[in-house]
Amino acid sequence: MKIQLPENINQHWLWDDPTKFQWWIQLLKLVGDGDSERTVRGVVCKFGFGEIVTTQGELAKLWGTTTEKAQAFLRKLESKGEIRRKTDAKLTRIFICNIADYDTLGRSFDAKLTQRRKVDAILTELISVISSCSEDDRRSFDAVLTQLANFKRKEPKENIYIQAVSNTHFRA
The missing domain is CATH 1.10.287 (Helix Hairpins)
Structure with missing residues (x-):
């Protein structure tokens, strides 16, 4: 999914931690565009807009960290109200709570x-x-x-779009 960063992204609580901010952006890039399907550990999973179906191990591998650190990061995101998640023995289903802030297509x-x-x-x-x-x-x-x-309104600032080039590099 193509995402749009809000104008005030530099005020986000993760902004000052580049590694975790990058993890957050990578998580946003995994979000489903709509009714999507994905096979995870041999299970076909359906998920909708604003959702991610993955495993904590896959996220740890994507982020180049341990499963424990990935779990801790997800718990922190959950405690800050950024995500909700449901986890079972095989899968983690993540719901991005504020996806409308990052949605370029205005699907909200x-x-x-x-x-x-x-x-x-x-x-x-x-x-x-x-x-x-x-x-x-x-x-x-x-x-x-x-x-x-x-009354003339001020022109809105140009939206910032990013595109993932690889798992670790982004370009504006």
Whole structure:
């Protein structure tokens, strides 16, 4: 999956630890794009967007570390609310909690739809309040709305995209 780093990535709690930050990025690169299948230890596993199916041994090998350190890192991510995981004797299923922050395709449609509904509800309430006001108050509201309509937003900064070149090197 192609990921997008948020503008404030340098404020992420892993930023100051390059090794673990790289492990986090590698974990994000393993995330499923949608309904995906993968064979792990002879078991065909289905997983969806924002999920990873792997083993802790595979992660340790990918990261060039021990299984114990990989497990400790996953526990830390879980305690910080970055992931949820389910582990059995063969597999580890990891759910990235904040995948929408890294999703270049905007697949968090449900979240955006919910946000849109909230905005629509606020606008409906505002229209209701304005229509129940006096003529003078409506003129004041019109002036404020005109100012808001003329307000120019700052251009958003260009999104940062990374592509994995190998397991240990990235390019912007």
